[in-house]
Amino acid sequence: MNPEANAILITADRLWDGTGGATLVRPTVRVVGERIDAVECGLLPPSSCSGDRIDFPGCTILPGLIDTHVHLVMSAQATNEAIIDQVLRESDEQLLARSLANAQAALRTGITTLRDCGGKGTIVRQVRDRIRRGEVAGPDVLSCGSPITTTRGHCWWLGLIADTHDQVRQAAERMLREDADFLKVMATGGNMTASSDPMRAQYDPEALKSIADIGRQSGKHSAAHVLSRVALPGVVAANYRTIEHCDWRVEEFRYEFQPDLARRMIDQDQIVGLTMSGLARRAFLPEIKHINIGPVQRLDMRFACERLMLDLGVRYTIHSDAGVRLCPIDRFDLGLQAAQVELKLTPNEILRAVTATAAEAIGLPDRGTLTTGKRADLIVVDGDPLKDLACMGKVRAVMKAGQWQVK
Ligand SMILES: [Zn+2]
Numbered sequence: 001m002n003p004e005a006n007a008i009l010i011t012a013d014r015l016w017d018g019t020g021g022a023t024l025v026r027p028t029v030r031v032v033g034e035r036i037d038a039v040e041c042g043l044l045p046p047s048s049c050s051g052d053r054i055d056f057p058g059c060t061i062l063p064g065l066i067d068t069h070v071h072l073v074m075s076a077q078a079t080n081e082a083i084i085d086q087v088l089r090e091s092d093e094q095l096l097a098r099s100l101a102n103a104q105a106a107l108r109t110g111i112t113t114l115r116d117c118g119g120k121g122t123i124v125r126q127v128r129d130r131i132r133r134g135e136v137a138g139p140d141v142l143s144c145g146s147p148i149t150t151t152r153g154h155c156w157w158l159g160l161i162a163d164t165h166d167q168v169r170q171a172a173e174r175m176l177r178e179d180a181d182f183l184k185v186m187a188t189g190g191n192m193t194a195s196s197d198p199m200r201a202q203y204d205p206e207a208l209k210s211i212a213d214i215g216r217q218s219g220k221h222s223a224a225h226v227l228s229r230v231a232l233p234g235v236v237a238a239n240y241r242t243i244e245h246c247d248w249r250v251e252e253f254r255y256e257f258q259p260d261l262a263r264r265m266i267d268q269d270q271i272v273g274l275t276m277s278g279l280a281r282r283a284f285l286p287e288i289k290h291i292n293i294g295p296v297q298r299l300d301m302r303f304a305c306e307r308l309m310l311d312l313g314v315r316y317t318i319h320s321d322a323g324v325r326l327c328p329i330d331r332f333d334l335g336l337q338a339a340q341v342e343l344k345l346t347p348n349e350i351l352r353a354v355t356a357t358a359a360e361a362i363g364l365p366d367r368g369t370l371t372t373g374k375r376a377d378l379i380v381v382d383g384d385p386l387k388d389l390a391c392m393g394k395v396r397a398v399m400k401a402g403q404w405q406v407k
Pocket of ligand 1: 069070117118321
């Protein structure tokens with residue numbers, strides 16, 4: 001086959017390639033098959049390519065976004081009770097339809113890969129596989145199946161309960177047998193589940209280590225949900241690939257950063273997932289300021305501690321936790337803008353967190369940057385998001401593996 005014949009040339013005003021370097025002016029991206037063949041500055045003469053050409057005046061080309069923590073089965077309603085009730089009440093068919101719709105909504109906003117951190121039964125895996133087989137459009141999905149949790153613990157209503165060491169091992173092995181892409185454990189309680197306690201560890205260090213070890217033996221990474229510092233030493237000792245939320249809270253209204261622990265995370269190249277979900281978007285959702293609950297009251301303390309962690313050099317992704325309250329999957333752009341306001345990160349740092357770093361965090365080295373040989377996952381947004389992150393809400397086109405998904 002003549003490779004020229006199926007080449008696609010994409011041009012725009014500028015391109016940001018995910019490696020952290022400067023923005024290219026008047027770039028041309030050449031896609032052959034599902035890969036990026038070349039990224040060049042300046043326009044190629046028309047005679048150099050007989051393939052499709054498409055120009056996006058006024059726009060910026062970026063790598064496809066990667067949201068490393070979402071919940072496809074959840075509905076992002078205003079209260080936790082409503083979301084839990086929805087998950088428990090809906091039939092598998094309804095949950096499957098909801099999850100598929102969520103995945104497709106994410107794709108339209110530029111998310112070409114997402115990692116689902118907790119579903120019910122085999123729902124998320126079914127979505128993943130239908131997309132993978134090409135039966136339906138959607139982003140690439142990584143699934144943990146369900147998160148491992150304790151009786152009445154955080155997200156017990158997703159159905160994967162394990163209390164003893166034996167049960168923990170069995171739960172991890174079962175998820176791998178059911179073709180999970182990674183393992184997820186609820187290392188502490190969570191805000192969402194009233195019967196759990198975010199200030200308490202749900203598992204001892206031995207249980208935490210057995211999950212991460214079982215994952216590693218099968219070549220899978222593991223993620224730990226941590227909403228207070230009590231569980232962090234065990235999660236660091238077990239070397240979980242990603243630490244979700246990574247909250248340094250030690251008392252109801254006290255946070256305490258521990259540099260020694262953070263240095264060990266850096267030495268092991270662990271990556272934290274900073275959560276910019278609904279409640280963290282207070283700067284853009286004024287109604288949140290009036291919600292008088294702990295997680296909102298504590299935001300200043302939380303962000304101050306996260307800033308200390310970032311200043312020390314801990315690597316991070318930024319995720320949405322989409323599906324939780326007031327956090328619809330199609331507003332990742334608000335989460336990115338909230339990270340700029342609350343954590344004083346630059347657009348360049350924020351975009352790296354949701355492209356190159358995210359790909360590395362979840363073990364997908366074939367994507368995350370727009371460089372020769374990578375999979376052609378790219379988006380086109382109106383304007384210049386390096387100057388104004390609000391442009392991330394104006395997605396004009398989405399390509400996944402060399403195929404236009406939105407154009
Ligand atoms: Zn979550």
